[in-house]
Amino acid sequence: MNVRPDFPSYIAEMKWRGFFEQCTDEAALGELMATGPLTGYAGFDPTAESLHIGSLVPIMGLVHLQRHGHRPIAIVGGGTAMVGDPSGKTELRQMLTVADIDRNLAGIRAQLARFIRLADGPGAGPLDGLMIDNGDWLRDKGYIEFLRDIGRHFSVNQMLTRDSVKSRMETGLSFLEFNYMILQAYDFLMLNRDYGCRLQVGGSDQWGNICSGIDLCRRVNRAEVYGLTYPLIQTATGEKMGKTAAGAVWLDAGRTSPYDFFQYWVNVDDRDVSRFLRMYTLLAPAAIEELEKLQGADIRQAKQALALEVTTLVHGEAAAQASLAAAQAAFGGGGDAAAIPSSAHAASEFAGEGLSLIDVLAAVGLVDSKGEARRLVRQGGVKVNGDAVADEQRRLVAADIRDGRVVLQLGKKRHHHLRVDG
C-alpha cells in the first residue's frame, strides 16, 4: 500500500517526521499495512469545545494514515471524559456533564473535518475517516456486566506496574482514575470488533494503555492489533506545546485569532523549527530539508513557512495569507494590516478629552488589569502610533487617529489597532 510519492510506507513517513517513538511490532504492522488498507485510531479529549495545538500531533498522525490510503478513526472520549486519565495529572479532572460533552463533540468534529475526510454513517467511502464517541458504548454499559466481561481480563498486579499508576502511588489516585486504562482498552476492543480497527496511535505516555488494549483484543477478539506511539512534544525550553501568556493556543479562530495562531509559530524557538516543520506541516521532505539548511537570522524564513503552512491547515489559505501580510505590516513595514487584532470605535469617543490610554488597553483586552497597563507604560513598553508613551495619564485624542486608526503596541510583539469610524 503506497500512495505517497515521498515515502515507501506510512511507518517510514512517521519515522522521518518524528512521530515514531515505539511500536509494539513494527515488522508485523509494516507488513500488514503493505497488504491493504488498515483502520487505525487516535483518541481526543472532549474537555473543551475546541481542540488546541496539543492535539495537532494525533491529528497529523491520522492525516498521514489517510494519506497513505488507510482509514483513520478519531475517537473522542465522551465516555472517558467523565473519568479522567491519571497519568501526569496531580489532581482529579473535573467532571463534565453530558450536555457539555455533546457540545464539545460537535465543535471538535468540525475541526477534525478540516484535516481528515470524514464520512460517518451509511454511504461512507471505505477509506473515509470516522469520528466516534466512546460514550456510545460506555454510557449504557452496566457495571456488573462490564466487570464480568472485561474486568476479568485485567490483572491488578499488572495494572499497578504501569507508569501511569506508579507515578500516582505517592500522591494517590482514586479508583475512578485507576479504571481509566480499562476503559481505554475497551475502546480498542470495540473499535476492533465493530470497525476492524487494528492500530492505535498515541503519545508515549499512553503506551501502557495501548498495550492494555492490545492484550484485551487478543484475549476477547483473538485479534492481533498494534500500537504506535509518538514522543511527547515539548518545546526546546522544556515547555509543553502551545502555552503562551494568553493561555492555550486553540484551533478555534474565536479563541485564538488566526493572526495570533500564526504568530505562535513564527515565535517558536530556533531549535524547534525543524522538528515542527516535519510534524506539523505536510510539506514534502525535500522542501523541509531546504528550510532546515537556513542558518542564523534566515531561520526566520523557515519559521514563516512553518507558520504559513500550519495556519493554512487550520484556518485556510486566505486566513494564513492575511496573517502573513499582517505580520509583515506589524514588523517589517509594508503588508496589509487587516488581520492584526483590532476593535471598532466611534470617532466621537476621541473628541475633546478623548479616552484614557490605560482604560483603552484594559478595555480591548491587551492587559488584564489597569495596574498592568500602568506598569507597562512605566517600563516603556507601550507605543501609540509607534511612539513610546511616557505619561501614564496619556489620553487618546482625535490627533492620534491616522488613516482611520490608532496603532497600539505592547512590548515588541503585541499589536492592536483601534479602527475609528466616521
Next chain:
RNA sequence: GGGGGGGUUCCCGAGCGGUCAAAGGGAACAGACUGUAAAUCUGUCGGCGUACGCCUUCGGAGGUUCGAAUCCUCCCCCCCCCA
C-alpha cells in the same frame, strides 16, 4: 476507626501573633542586547488609585485579640503509619 503530617499568592516553597500583599526559586511580562530566536543583564510581577492610601488573598465557617497566614473551635480535602 486510631495515630502522625499537611492544605500559602500562576506553580514549587518559606513564614508560624504585629515590621506580611506575604522570603526564595520557577513561569510570565517589560527594558537593554538581538534575528518577531536563544542565552545574558536590569526591572516588574493581587485589585483600585497620580499618591500618603484603600480593598481582597494564605482550604471553609466561626471565635480569641487593639491586631491573625500565624492562637482556639468545628467542618472539608490530601498524604503516611497502625487497625
